[in-house]
Amino acid sequence: MTINWKKVWLIILIVILSFAALILLFFQTFGFYRVSGTSMEPSLKNGGTVTLLKWDHSPKPGEIIVFSHGSYHFIKRVVAIEGDTVEGKNNTVYVNKKPLKEEYLKTKPSFQDFGPVKVPENAVFVLSDNRTNSLDSRDMGPIVKDKIRGVLIAY
Template identity: 30%
Template sequence: MKVLKQVWNWFGSIAISFILVVFLGVFVFQSTKVMGHSMDPTLHDAQRVYVSKLSHTFNYEPNYEDIVIIDSRVELKRTFKNDLMDSPLLSLFIKGDDKHVWIKRVIGKPGDRLELKDDKMYRNGELLDEPYINEAMRANGNKQWTVPADHIFVMGDNRNNSMDSRIIGFIPLDHVLGKKLF
């Protein structure tokens, strides 16, 4: 009887620890790995980054130049189930595809008018100072975007090798899963 009680106590402790780790990973903090070279030279392939999930939990709008993780499936309506499935701990037990989680930099916020002109980015008519980009951008022509309400525009720092808002469009704020801490 004593052994059974001890096993039950161990099981309870492990279950509580598991729930706490999942809670922290979904709502507060998680680590993620950079996949690819779209954020070179700032972040490198296979580098581990730590992300605050508080902006997603409390619906904070990110700031310009913040590095954020996003759900690139912009047509998908995000639910709590998506948040659970994107949790690193649960992904150990439930095989999922995390290729939709991208790391990018915030270039435009709701209401901003963005313009790609002569291989340079402008926000609301002002040339962006972007010392973090990998190399001069080589764009195919000039383009303009106006960021709609409740969306952001993101780009990789390696502009010539990045899938970002130029291709998939604006990112709904509920698809901003977190902000890079370090």
């Protein structure tokens, strides 16, 4: 029995190219970021790693996103979407005049009043879970969806 080396090398080449294509697809679909800072505590810990789905640029309220602002990437929670009006008063966030239920927070954060802000088309309003000392839409304004890198799927 003779070995057809052309077929063997063709199979090896196909396996290598398939593996390379899968790796490329994986990294085009998923992103990995290291949490830097305490702005999302208690949900995300400083130094932890998060995984996001890069293709999702239409997050829903309550989801955590990664977005770029200037030369930095931020990880924040979406609290309002386009068309919503968001306001913070007396340490409570209101979306469309209804108090926001934030079960993900262990303690109610204290923060300065803000708004009301109507979220423009093609944008979201984000807040940190730890609102005492953090940059979010209260400072940066609503986040345009083009700046969203993805929605967290594992943290």
